[in-house]
Amino acid sequence: MTRDDIAKALGEELVRIAPDIPLDEIDRSAELRDEFDIDSIDFLNLVTALGKRFALEMPEADYGAMDSFDHMVDYLAEHLS
Amino acid sequence: MSAFLMPSLGADMEAGTLMEQVIAPGQSVARGDIIAVVETQKGAIEIECYAAGTVTEWLVAIGERVPVGTPLARIDTGEEEAEQAAPPQPEPTPQVVEQAPEPAPAPRPVSGGTRVAASPAARRLAAEKGVDLGTIPVMSGQPIRHGDVAAHLKAGDRPESQTGLSAMRQAISASMSRSKREIPHFYLTHQVDLTALTEFIAETNAGRAPEDRLLQPVFYLRAMARALKKYPEFNGHFEKDIFTPAEAAHIGLAIALRGGGLVAPALFDVAAQERDTLMAQMRDLIARVRAGRFKARELSDATITLTSLGDRGIDGLFGVIYPPQVAIVGIGTPALRPWVVDGKVLPHQIATLTLAADHRVSDGHRGALFLRAIDRFLQEPETL
Known part of the structure; x- marks a missing residue:
């Protein structure tokens, strides 16, 4: 799976949680939860969805590495390879 | 025969629009079944039926907006001339003194399941x-x-x-204006150490799949429910100059909506739920609220409210009580702060716990004890 595929999948899950935020207008290096205005339950839903989609555990201890759109893509790419 | 009436879902509701006739004529309905969906200022509300029998006919067409109390359907209950089986009116509608705005022609659903995409x-x-x-x-x-x-x-x-004002803002305006007009609020604040709680949640979640992980509000809710057993004057409804304490803690959880506005539907009998069950109920409730669809009694039956700012908020808040409730507990965003333990200054996870309560029913002294009780329970997260 390429980085682009992962970014596309992440975008799809984020649109489901924050449909009012246009993906092309966000800062992909900024704080993910601020950019998408998502709270802790939204974030948990995002991690749940991604965990199921990619069969990853995505432990809470790793949340720090998932703090922006780009970092989340990095994290997924690293764990899927 | 009995009639199923357009229910009142709060003091601020004057009319509702029938969105779905869930039970078709000729079909039977049991007490507690969802019989209809009504669009209100707060979203689409599923309405439970309080009679058992067979729906014989619908008297109001889908899309029609009618005043509270209008018969929506006829139900054959098998009894001769039964009482009108209206859902209990949470408010015998003490009319707001100010003139409510004219019902806007077909206000758009706050969220009809789809959210508006906007820059x-x-x-x-x-x-x-x-x-x-x-x-x-x-x-x-x-x-x-x-x-x-x-x-x-x-x-x-x-x-x-x-x-x-949007429909949602009108609803908030009506209930909050009434609250500030009628309820003599008093406010208390207390710093609470959440270090033990934070560590307990991290340990518990470490071995869990995301769908089974717990979040802090579950523990706030459990601690509140336990404290309310000892301080029942913060849990109930004040109506017609009488305070009626509730038998269980049905805690309304303030949930922000993406389009703006908020609702605070109830999680029922929080003390009776295991924390994992409560977590599942909370996720389900928030998902339904975000989709703009919830049950009538979730809106009318909350006996106290919790507003938690989560982890992206600020230190604290002083809530406005949602009538006819008599208290609202707030908890700000936990942050590492210097904290003195055994004469040493250590970094601890601290949050500001607040209470806004109705002075007609309770006093600051008892309010302080109530907040301290919540604090005490939060120090023993494994028991919650």
Whole structure:
């Protein structure tokens, strides 16, 4: 799976949680939860969805590495390879 | 025969629009079944039936907006001339003194299951001007841009702009104005150490799949429910100059909506739920609220409210009580702060716990004990 595929999948899950935020207008290096205005339950839903989609555990201890759109893509790419 | 009436879902509701006739004529209905879906200012509400029998006919068409108390359907209960089987009116509607705004012609659902796509600039402008993004006509599939909102404002002759308030804001305005007019609030604040709780949650979640992980509000809710057993004067309804304590803690959870506004539907009998069950109920409730659909009694039956700012908020808040409730507990965003333990200053996870309560029913002394009890329970998260 390429980085682009992962970014596309992440975008799809984020649109489901924050449909009012246009993906092309966000800062992909900024704080993910601020950019998408998502709270802790939204974030948990995002991690749940991604965990199921990619069969990853995505432990809470790793949340720090998932703090922006780009970092989340990095994290997924690293764990899927 | 009995009639199923348009229910009152709070003091601020005067009329509702019938959205779905869930039970078709000829079908039977049991007590507690969802019989209809009604669109109100707060979203689509599933209405439970309080009679058992067979629906014989619907008296109001789908899409029709009718005043509270209007018969919506006839139910053959098998009894001769039964009492009108109206759901219990949570409010015998003490009419708000000020003239409520004219029912806006077909206010758009706050969220009809789909959310409005809009650019941040458009959302900012809309929020500033009090425009409901849902009322702005756009090409399907296109997000709303700043220009669309500006053009809409310029056109500006929609009936809604007479008040400048969306349906959601009108609902909040009515109940919060009533609260501030009628309820003599008093406020208390207390710093609570959440280090033990934070560590307990991290340990518990470490071995869990995301769908089974716990979040802090579950523990706040459990601690509140336990404290309320000892301090029942913060849990119940004040109506017609009488406070009636509730038998269980049905805690309303303030949930922000993406389009703006908030609702605080109830999690029922929090003390009786295991924390994992409560977590599942909370996720389910929030998902349904975000989709704009919840049950009538979730709105009318909350006996106290919790508003938690989560982990992206600020230190603390002083809530406005949601009538006819008599208290609202707030908890700010936990943060590492210097904390003195055994004469040493250590970094601890601290949050500001607040209470706004009704002085007609309780006093600061008992309020302080109530907050301290919540604090004490939060120090033993494994027991919650």
